[in-house]
Amino acid sequence: MLVAEPALLDRLAGRGWPALETEQLGGWTLRASDGVTNRANSVLASAEMPDLDDAIGRAEAWYGERGLPTVFQVSPASPPGLATALRRRRYSEHSPTDILVAGRGTVAAGAAAPSVIDVADAPPPGWLDTWWEVDGRGGDRERDVVARILSGGPALYAWAGDPTAPDAVARLALVGEWGGLYAVATIPRARRRGLARSLAGALAVAASDRGVETLWLQVLADNTAAHALYAELGFVRASGYAYWEQVRLARPS
Secondary structure (H helix, E strand, O other): OOOOOHHHHHHHHHHHOOOOEEEEEOOEEEEEOOOOOOHHHOEEOOOOOOOHHHHHHHHHHHHHHOOOOOEEEEOOOOOOOHHHHHHHOOEEEEEEEEEEEEEHHHHHHHOOOOOOEEEEOOOOOOHHHHHHHHHOOOOHHHHHHHHHHHOOOOEEEEEEOOOOOOOEEEEEEEEOOEEEEEEEEEOHHHOOOOHHHHHHHHHHHHHHHHOOOEEEEEEEOOOHHHHHHHHHOOOEEEEEEEEEEEOOOOOOO
16 A cells, blocks of 8 residues: 655645745745645645744735735644644635545556547647636636646646647646646546546556656545546545635725
8 A cells, every 4th residue: 555644745746736936934835826726825834833823924924915815735744733723813624635646557557548648748739728628717817827837847748639629638747756647627528438537547657757656636525526536546545635714804894
């Protein structure tokens, strides 16, 4: 059975979807990307801090300077009292997420590709269009931010169909011996054809030449369909986290 420490998985996920701006606060990493995606706009709080309330206050000031809400990613690697301290400061929890891991070879062997999948070091012209159609949130500004996040580290990009308008896409972030599966998306008319499974398998095969031994991914805890698919590919839960966001009180009129 694969074993990975929660703190390692937190760091891998941060590198796989890199924020446009980061700053260290002791053992924490403050991340900001113009408010686009929780992961790239939250505190990676995977270390003990000598003064928890002071650290939270300094994080709040940092995000306040950028006009962003303060959000913490809280995992088993976070200080034990962090959730309690955040609750006292009127933070609320949302988006509980599981981190799953699998051996690269297991995924490659378990995902026979019935469809032709292409893989490259850079996305083709229509790759982002397909992902944005399925999972994008916002307008041109937000889409441009995502494009910059995607280009922030080495990765493999997979797609099915016409590269100018793919039916399905996926990305594998390359972080040493680890590969992070991100942005798996299939347009509605192409679903139920096993494309997500084929994309994962093709990326796992291609990653063998990059020294990747283990894959990880993040999936919302209540996404039962995705959990079923990834379990069939050999992924098992290794850790998890949730976001805690400060509740902003309405100003009296």
